[in-house]
Amino acid sequence: MLARFLTLAALAAPLALALAQPGLAKEPPPPRTTETPMAAPAAKPARTPSAGQTAARERQKTCGSQWRALADAEKVSQGPKWPQYWSKCNKRLKGEKA
Numbered sequence: 001m002l003a004r005f006l007t008l009a010a011l012a013a014p015l016a017l018a019l020a021q022p023g024l025a026k027e028p029p030p031p032r033t034t035e036t037p038m039a040a041p042a043a044k045p046a047r048t049p050s051a052g053q054t055a056a057r058e059r060q061k062t063c064g065s066q067w068r069a070l071a072d073a074e075k076v077s078q079g080p081k082w083p084q085y086w087s088k089c090n091k092r093l094k095g096e097k098a
Contacts (some may be wrong), residue, residue: 055097063089 049057067085070078079085 059090059093060086062093 063086066089067075067082075085079088
């Protein structure tokens with residue numbers, strides 16, 4: 001028991017001395033102002049989609065509305081999954097515009 005106390009006292013003594021001396025303690029950092037070089041960058045303006053991206057979105061919306069309008073039996077005949085239907089529909093719509 002005495003050995004534990006002496007060990008703890010030996011370990012705690014340097015810590016107590018360091019805290020007692022004000023020069024060794026860290027000072028808090030200065031408050032940040034908006035004039036510092038680390039200020040947050042200005043927000044970027046939103047990019048507008050290209051003509052190709054806009055056309056692709058319109059084709060996807062059109063094919064999606066057609067897919068939702070199909071009955072379950074028709075969906076099986078068109079293709080079992082949306083990706084297959086989308087591929088066929090996209091090719092068809094691209095062909096119509098060309």
